Amino acid sequence: MIHIDRVAKRFGANTVLDGVDLRVDPGEVVSILGASGSGKSTLIRCINGLEKLDGGAITVDGHRVDDPKGLREARRCCATVFQLFNLYPHMTALENITLAPIEVLRTPRRQAEDEARALLDSVGLLERAGAYPSQLSGGQRQRVGICRALAMKPRYLLLDEVTSALDPEMTAEVLAILAKLAGSGTTMLFVTHEIEFARHISSRIVFLDGGRLLADLPTARFFAPDGGLAQPRIAQFLSRMSKS
Numbered sequence: 001m002i003h004i005d006r007v008a009k010r011f012g013a014n015t016v017l018d019g020v021d022l023r024v025d026p027g028e029v030v031s032i033l034g035a036s037g038s039g040k041s042t043l044i045r046c047i048n049g050l051e052k053l054d055g056g057a058i059t060v061d062g063h064r065v066d067d068p069k070g071l072r073e074a075r076r077c078c079a080t081v082f083q084l085f086n087l088y089p090h091m092t093a094l095e096n097i098t099l100a101p102i103e104v105l106r107t108p109r110r111q112a113e114d115e116a117r118a119l120l121d122s123v124g125l126l127e128r129a130g131a132y133p134s135q136l137s138g139g140q141r142q143r144v145g146i147c148r149a150l151a152m153k154p155r156y157l158l159l160d161e162v163t164s165a166l167d168p169e170m171t172a173e174v175l176a177i178l179a180k181l182a183g184s185g186t187t188m189l190f191v192t193h194e195i196e197f198a199r200h201i202s203s204r205i206v207f208l209d210g211g212r213l214l215a216d217l218p219t220a221r222f223f224a225p226d227g228g229l230a231q232p233r234i235a236q237f238l239s240r241m242s243k244s
C-alpha cells in the first residue's frame with residue numbers, strides 16, 4: 001500500500017501540499033486531477049523521494065520514503081514514468097530497458113534481455129529493440145519508457161503526465177498501452193490531464209486544489225451531479241477542461 005499521511009510541502013513561502021492524505025491499495029488505478037499548479041507532480045515527486053517532505057509521512061509497503069534505507073526499498077516497489085521519457089540517448093531501446101534490472105536487481109543479462117524483448121513485444125516495438133531514442137517517435141520513446149519502468153517488476157507504477165509532450169495520435173497509442181496495463185491488474189497512480197481517459201480506467205479519482213485534497217471518490221461518484229460535481233471547484237475545472 002502507498003500511504004500518504006498529512007503530507008506538507010513548501011517551496012519558500014509557497015505551500016504546495018497542505019495536509020494531503022491518500023491511500024493506494026494493490027490493484028487500484030487512481031488518477032490525480034487538478035488545475036495547473038495544484039501540486040499533482042509534487043505529490044508524485046514526494047512519493048519517489050525526489051522532494052523532501054516538510055510535514056507528514058509517506059510509506060510504500062511500510063517503507064518510509066524520508067529514511068534512506070526506506071527510500072531504497074520504496075523505490076524497488078515503485079517505478080515512475082515521467083513526461084519527458086528520460087531515456088539514455090547513447091543506449092538502444094533494449095539497453096535502456098535492461099540497465100536497471102541488470103545493475104539493481106542483478107538479473108543475468110540474457111534473462112534481462114529476454115524479459116525486455118517480451119515487454120517491447122507487448123507494446124508493439126519488438127522490431128525497434130536496437131533503435132536509439134533519437135530514431136524513435138515521441139510515442140515510441142514513451143512506450144520504451146513504460147517498458148523500462150515495468151522491467152523493474154514494480155508493485156506500483158507512478159505516471160506523471162506521460163502524454164503531455166505527445167501529439168494526439170501518439171497520445172492515443174500510449175493511452176492504449178496504459179489501459180491494457182490497468183486491465184491486467186497493475187496498480188497505478190496517475191497524474192493526467194486526460195479526463196476521459198481517467199474516467200475510463202480509474203477506480204478512484206483524487207482532486208487536488210491549491211495543495212489540498214478536495215475529493216477522493218470512486219470514479220462514478222466523482223462524475224455524479226450529487227458527488228464530485230456538486231463541488232463548485234470540481235465542476236468548474238471539468239467544464240473548463242471539456243472546452244479546451
Ligand SMILES: Nc1ncnc2c1ncn2[C@@H]1O[C@H](COP(=O)(O)OP(=O)(O)OP(=O)(O)O)[C@@H](O)[C@H]1O
Binds near residue numbers: 011014038039042
Ligand atoms: N522545485 C520547485 N521550486 C519552487 N517551486 C516549485 C518547484 N516545483 C514546483 N513548484 C511550484 O509548486 C506548485 C505546484 O507545482 P506542481 O508541478 O506540483 O503542479 P501540477 O499540479 O503538477 O501542475 P501542472 O498540471 O501544470 O503540471 C507550483 O506553484 C510550482 O510553481
